Amino acid sequence: MVVNNLKLLVGGVQLRDAVTTVTDILGKLFMRAGLHVLAMERGYASTIYGAHQFDPLVVSASAPLSYGDDRTDILVALEHDANPDSSIQPNRDTILRHGKNLKEGGVLIYDNSAETVETGELQARGIKVFPLPARRIAQRELKLEVTKNTIVTGALLRLLEFDMDYVLFGAYLEGRFLSKGRGVVDINLEAARRGRAAVEEILSGNGWESVGYRLEPQPSAEPNLLLTGNEAVAMGSILAGCRFYSGYPITPATSILEFLDVHMPRYGGRVLQGQNERESMRAAIGASIAGVRSAVGSSGPGISLKIEELGLAGATETPLVIIDTQRAGPATGMPTKSEQGDLAMAIYAGHGEIPRIVLSAGTIEECYSLAFEAFDLADKYQCPVFLLSDLTLTDGRQNLPQSFFTENQKPIVRHGLVRASDVRGDGYHRFEMTESGISPRSIVGTPDAIFKVSGTEHDETGLITTDPSKRKAIFEKRMRKMQTYLKEDAKPPQVFGSPDGVPLLIGWGSTKMPLLDAQARLRAEGIDTCLIYFTHIWPFPVHLVQPLLRQGSMLIVVEQNYAGQLADVIQQECLVETRRVLKYNGRPFYTADIAGGVRQVLAGGTRVVRVGEEAPDAAIETVPEGD
Amino acid sequence: MSAASPETARLWEKNAFPRHRIQWCPGCGDFGVLAALKTALVRIGVSPHEVLLVGGIGCSGQTRNYLNGNGFHGTHGGPLGYALGAKMAVPDLTVIALAGDGDTLAIGMESFIHVCRRDPAMTLIMMNNGVYGLTRGQDSPTTGLGQIMEEHTEEHPPFVDPARLAITAGATFVAQSFSGDPKHCAEIYAQAFRHPGFAMVNDFSPCVTYNKFNTSGWYREHSEHIPDGHDASDKAAAWALLDDFDRRGKLPLGVIYRAPRHKKAHARLPVWEEELAGIDPEPMFSVFR
Numbered sequence: 001m002v003v004n005n006l007k008l009l010v011g012g013v014q015l016r017d018a019v020t021t022v023t024d025i026l027g028k029l030f031m032r033a034g035l036h037v038l039a040m041e042r043g044y045a046s047t048i049y050g051a052h053q054f055d056p057l058v059v060s061a062s063a064p065l066s067y068g069d070d071r072t073d074i075l076v077a078l079e080h081d082a083n084p085d086s087s088i089q090p091n092r093d094t095i096l097r098h099g100k101n102l103k104e105g106g107v108l109i110y111d112n113s114a115e116t117v118e119t120g121e122l123q124a125r126g127i128k129v130f131p132l133p134a135r136r137i138a139q140r141e142l143k144l145e146v147t148k149n150t151i152v153t154g155a156l157l158r159l160l161e162f163d164m165d166y167v168l169f170g171a172y173l174e175g176r177f178l179s180k181g182r183g184v185v186d187i188n189l190e191a192a193r194r195g196r197a198a199v200e201e202i203l204s205g206n207g208w209e210s211v212g213y214r215l216e217p218q219p220s221a222e223p224n225l226l227l228t229g230n231e232a233v234a235m236g237s238i239l240a241g242c243r244f245y246s247g248y249p250i251t252p253a254t255s256i257l258e259f260l261d262v263h264m265p266r267y268g269g270r271v272l273q274g275q276n277e278r279e280s281m282r283a284a285i286g287a288s289i290a291g292v293r294s295a296v297g298s299s300g301p302g303i304s305l306k307i308e309e310l311g312l313a314g315a316t317e318t319p320l321v322i323i324d325t326q327r328a329g330p331a332t333g334m335p336t337k338s339e340q341g342d343l344a345m346a347i348y349a350g351h352g353e354i355p356r357i358v359l360s361a362g363t364i365e366e367c368y369s370l371a372f373e374a375f376d377l378a379d380k381y382q383c384p385v386f387l388l389s390d391l392t393l394t395d396g397r398q399n400l401p402q403s404f405f406t407e408n409q410k411p412i413v414r415h416g417l418v419r420a421s422d423v424r425g426d427g428y429h430r431f432e433m434t435e436s437g438i439s440p441r442s443i444v445g446t447p448d449a450i451f452k453v454s455g456t457e458h459d460e461t462g463l464i465t466t467d468p469s470k471r472k473a474i475f476e477k478r479m480r481k482m483q484t485y486l487k488e489d490a491k492p493p494q495v496f497g498s499p500d501g502v503p504l505l506i507g508w509g510s511t512k513m514p515l516l517d518a519q520a521r522l523r524a525e526g527i528d529t530c531l532i533y534f535t536h537i538w539p540f541p542v543h544l545v546q547p548l549l550r551q552g553s554m555l556i557v558v559e560q561n562y563a564g565q566l567a568d569v570i571q572q573e574c575l576v577e578t579r580r581v582l583k584y585n586g587r588p589f590y591t592a593d594i595a596g597g598v599r600q601v602l603a604g605g606t607r608v609v610r611v612g613e614e615a616p617d618a619a620i621e622t623v624p625e626g627d
Numbered sequence: 628m629s630a631a632s633p634e635t636a637r638l639w640e641k642n643a644f645p646r647h648r649i650q651w652c653p654g655c656g657d658f659g660v661l662a663a664l665k666t667a668l669v670r671i672g673v674s675p676h677e678v679l680l681v682g683g684i685g686c687s688g689q690t691r692n693y694l695n696g697n698g699f700h701g702t703h704g705g706p707l708g709y710a711l712g713a714k715m716a717v718p719d720l721t722v723i724a725l726a727g728d729g730d731t732l733a734i735g736m737e738s739f740i741h742v743c744r745r746d747p748a749m750t751l752i753m754m755n756n757g758v759y760g761l762t763r764g765q766d767s768p769t770t771g772l773g774q775i776m777e778e779h780t781e782e783h784p785p786f787v788d789p790a791r792l793a794i795t796a797g798a799t800f801v802a803q804s805f806s807g808d809p810k811h812c813a814e815i816y817a818q819a820f821r822h823p824g825f826a827m828v829n830d831f832s833p834c835v836t837y838n839k840f841n842t843s844g845w846y847r848e849h850s851e852h853i854p855d856g857h858d859a860s861d862k863a864a865a866w867a868l869l870d871d872f873d874r875r876g877k878l879p880l881g882v883i884y885r886a887p888r889h890k891k892a893h894a895r896l897p898v899w900e901e902e903l904a905g906i907d908p909e910p911m912f913s914v915f916r
Contacts, residue, residue: 225915286712
């Protein structure tokens with residue numbers, strides 16, 4: 001019997017089957033029972049309706065290090081009939097796609113309302129199969145088709161011997177549906193009982209006492225929150241004092257816009273859905289020059305459109321947080337697939353040179369905590385600050401103790417804002433020359449501190465000039481802020497393990513958890529490594545990084561892009577050679593990808609290992625040494 | 628906003644600090660706009676610190692440097708976007724975008740249309756000279772005003788009529804003025820600043836260097852003040868007026884269309900630490916439990 005440790009995958013037809021409704025309900029129930037929930041790979045397509053959708057959910061007694069690989073304990077196929085648009089019967093589709101990853105002794109539960117699928121091969125592998133006519137029961141017996149997923153939920157609760165008295169489930173239903181009337185709650189409870197009855201029948205028909213998996217509640221001292229990376233960024237932004245956010249709908253950044261649209265007004269803020277990416281950026285710049293902490297969010301294609309205004313924000317020294325939820329590029333790329341392909345853009349994009357700061361979150365915790373830093377740094381250094389995340393993080397969900405959020409809620413400090421009482425006469429210059437490069441900032445409406453701000457080159461008063469010495473002085477003043485940042489606020493990378501004489505695994509973004517997982521797996525095989533993990537990428541803190549890198553025997557940068565963008569930055573800034581393990585097929589890095597890639601690099605002969613889904617434990621393409 | 632006072636007049640008479648050398652060509656129509664702006668700002672009784680002047684790229688964008696008041700100067704096509712953000716942040720602020728015809732109607736066209744639709748309480752003074760002056764005389768979207776063309780080609784399409792476009796897009800105040808008559812301009816601007824929605828003033832401001840057709844003399848000959856009896860609150864009357872002036876080969880000067888508008892007032896966005904302190908995360912936490 002496996003207790004409190006399983007990976008469950010729910011699959012179905014996008015939009016029609018409400019795949020994530022099932023995982024969201026289960027996730028909340030398991031979390032409320034004190035279990036740990038992690039759902040980091042949400043499989044969906046860039047179509048509205050009809051594509052295959054899946055959502056794996058890891059449930060465990062202690063916080064899981066990562067989603068591991070694509071091995072599944074319990075597979076739930078929600079489809080119920082043949083999709084007329086597909087040559088493949090969709091039920092078979094989910095089972096065909098994910099059935100091969102079912103572990104021996106695993107469980108398959110599928111909707112057989114339309115037909116019963118041939119599963120002899122799976123049964124031969126010791127997999128217990130539960131055909132469940134959920135849709136038929138919902139339609140014919142309960143006369144309400146939407147209850148079909150509650151029937152499946154009831155079946156799963158029975159299989160896992162979890163919440164059998166529906167204490168948690170009943171409370172969930174009441175919280176969600178009581179406003180619509182008692183009847184809605186009751187019919188859902190009835191649906192769950194039907195699902196349970198169907199499972200009981202199959203269990204007794206096969207003479208099975210249980211399916212070998214069980215979830216047991218663990219007492220939890222404090223409430224937990226189950227949220228996505230985007231929700232963590234959005235909540236962090238509000239708590240960090242952001243009061244103006246503008247965006248244009250784009251996958252996977254849209255959920256930030258949606259969350260803030262609901263919650264920002266409660267805190268006195270406003271949200272603008274601009275008519276395009278550039279207008280969103282301009283409005284945010286406008287709010288920022290008015291003194292408000294403001295932010296924009298988008299993904300790669302939208303960030304590309306914002307680059308003109310990025311340069312302006314840098315030249316006018318306007319504080320602005322830019323959230324880039326990276327997705328697979330280039331161009332429109334794969335809107336629903338993850339990649340770490342925008343680092344070079346965040347660091348270098350734009351004509352001319354501007355001061356900018358690039359932060360990158362690697363976990364949902366960091367999505368939250370780095371939001372505070374992003375707004376603080378933008379304010380202090382009066383420049384654009386990128387906060388990078390990627391699709392794996394933006395849509396991934398994880399439970400975290402509520403105390404994590406309260407403990408990391410930092411007080412808001414407004415830096416360098418000029419108050420009316422600070423100004424004497426007509427002496428205010430917006431771009432005053434200072435040693436730190438940071439000038440006192442007046443906000444609109446301050447008497448005697450009227451500002452002139454221009455993106456065209458200007459002198460310290462803000463008026464336009466092309467005088468060579470004034471140009472040189474103002475340029476140096478602007479860029480000097482980055483030296484101040486490196487001295488005062490740059491953070492070294494996080495270090496896991498001792499770097500002395502061992503290969504250094506280097507990463508950034510959502511690969512953090514699989515990297516830690518791979519490090520543990522390699523250690524179990526006797527391969528010791530040290531993980532160097534970056535959150536503060538630009539300006540690159542050479543003085544903090546170089547001493548670390550010198551201690552390792554070899555640098556292996558693991559990234560989800562083709563070239564190895566962080567590896568390039570490290571080579572350029574630190575003048576050291578890097579090796580690379582890269583993946584860019586749209587799927588996240590699995591532990592096995594990283595462990596396999598690292599093994600291959602260590603075995604010698606390869607400088608770049610490119611891994612893919614089809615052969616997760618082996619490189620599919622390698623670049624030999626000296627290439 | 629209070630009424631005009633000698634004190635506000637004194638503040639507006641001061642140039643931007645420090646005095647900026649005016650870079651317009653001698654005789655430029657924009658001098659008239661500058662003079663009228665000062666008069667109108669004094670008339671509505673705002674102090675320079677209560678005003679944000681957002682400049683566009685081009686000769687028009689310089690205006691913000693030649694008078695007092697907060698100034699911001701961004702990208703080509705961008706003025707209305709920054710102005711919108713600032714106005715959303717500080718509703719009490721008098722926000723004025725000073726942009727040219729190219730800035731507004733070429734690269735900034737979608738910004739223009741959508742700001743008309745959103746109808747924020749701010750003003751656009753479009754300094755329309757029918758030409759790209761700063762880049763030395765290329766066509767702008769309003770090039771060709773009043774000229775008889777044998778046929779329009781792809782290279783030289785017919786000109787855009789900003790007044791018709793603004794009314795169609797939803798602007799609630801649409802007016803025209805001629806910078807050669809700064810007194811009238813000042814009157815129109817003051818009305819625009821007081822309007823509780825988006826006010827578009829299409830200001831004919833001749834380019835003496837590159838537009839040899841739409842000269843001051845030409846504008847004097849081809850423009851007329853809108854007659855007193857015009858009911859600007861009637862959209863059909865506004866269209867009829869535009870058509871009537873067109874037929875007569877004249878440009879109407881004055882308020883063409885003004886819709887009564889009752890904007891929902893909103894509070895200034897929080898800025899200072901004390902306004903941002905004591906944030907209660909509970910309403911957000913409860914969503915995720």
